[in-house]
Amino acid sequence: MKTIDRQKFYALLLLIMLTLLPAGCRRAAEPAGIWRGRVTNPSGEEVAFTLEVAREKAGGAGVAVYRGILINGEDRTSSTSGEWDGRTLRLRFDYYDGELTARIDGEKIEGEFTRQWQKQRLTRRLEGKRSVAPTDSGKASDQLDGDWVLRVGVAPNQRLWRAAFHFESGADGGRMVGTIIPVTGDWGRFVGSFDGVTLTLNRFDGINARLLRAKLLPDGRLEGMVDLGLLDPVRPLIAERLDPNNSQLVASLPDPDTYTRVSNPAEPFRFAFPDASGQLVSSSDARFRDRVLAISITGSWCPNCHEEAPVLQEYYDRYRSRGFEVVGLAFEYTGDQQRDFEQLKIFGNRHHLTFPLLLAGTTDDGEVQRRLPQLVNFAAYPTMIFVGRDGLVRRIHTGFEGKATGERHLRLRAEYERLIEELLAE
DSSP states (O other), rough: EEEEEEHHHHHHHHHHHHHHOOOOOOOOOOOOEEEEEEOOOOOOOOEEEEEEEHHHHHHHTEEEEEEEEEEEEEEEESSSEEOOOEEEEEEEEETTTTEEEEEEETTTTEEEEEEEETTTEEEEHHHHHHOSSSSSSOOOOOOOOOOEEESOOOTTEEEEEEEEEEEEEOTTTOOEEEEOTTTTTOOEEEEEOOOSSSSEEEEOOOOOOEEEEEHHHHHTOOOOOEEESSOOOOOEEEEEOOTTOOOHHHHHHOOTTTSSSEETSSSSSOOOOOOOOOOEEEEGGGGGGSSSEEEEEOOTTTOOOOOHHHHHHHHHHHHGTTTTTEEEEESSSSSSSHHHHHHHHHHHHTTTTTTEEEEEESSSSHHHHHTTTESSOOOOOEEEEOOTTOOOEEEEEOOOOOOGTTTHHHHHHHHHHHHHHHHHOO
């Protein structure tokens, strides 16, 4: 056989062998790019997601280092680490104690997102494909623009939540965006579409996979469902526009500034919990005496708490020299103190927190009431408690309105600053 024929023969043989090689043994395509698809909730409902994967640098032992970002409009949830071994993409989201593991086959991605939820692991299946164009789009419309009141669930357990929707124009034509705002704090930015009849809004940020789907009725109301993404059943909803002139409707909405209170306003607020070193930190410590104190009931697993934390650090930096202190009382998932403190460490490092974070308990039902018995009607993480120099509670705010709420977020920040200034001046 001639040399050239031998080379052609071996090349053809190699091609045949690669073709016959099982798919699981082949090296898949480079994972960098934008992936769009669906996450399946325990209810069976599917929530749209967008994942952007970027290669950062070469890793050891043939493993490439990557970063993944879950995108919800302007919101970005970035992985803390990631790797690709040629077959499987693994992205860690340490601050949520979660991991995305996916197999890539050509232009398709399939896998699951697993995270800690209370004392169990919650797994959601996901699948999608490489895509540049958004899967959600819609016609520009002002039919839904504005503030709404959602009646969620069935009486007598029906709840009233605020919501805000609007159409956001863009180079790709635009999409519907919005947020849902229970008294417990907003759920971040939702992204979706409105086709003139049906509104569909999705949010998948790792910790949550939530879906709102509703039809516009002839009378201008919305009727549909909301899926919270956990083990809760899908809840029905009816929505109507929030008319400021409808005093009865406005008055029926829960007020985050009065929802939670203390049993005896004339009694100093007390707490005593350990920090990461095991040292007990108490409200009676000298560092808190005669100082204005902001107490955040928080948790490393809570998206709103992650939005609130850097705001508190900003206030701490600005006002500490004038007699202002901040402390976080964290209620974590597992009850394993070592593991829960590790999550608090990750939480603090992520936001460069210099105020103390104490491990107050777990998220078990009734735990906050047992650990902080002075509170009445506790309902949300985070809950902010402002204490004056005399040790008495001056205001409690349930939840935290994040950036997705727009003007509500700016108003809340202004109110916090005004209150801190007033308490420092006493």
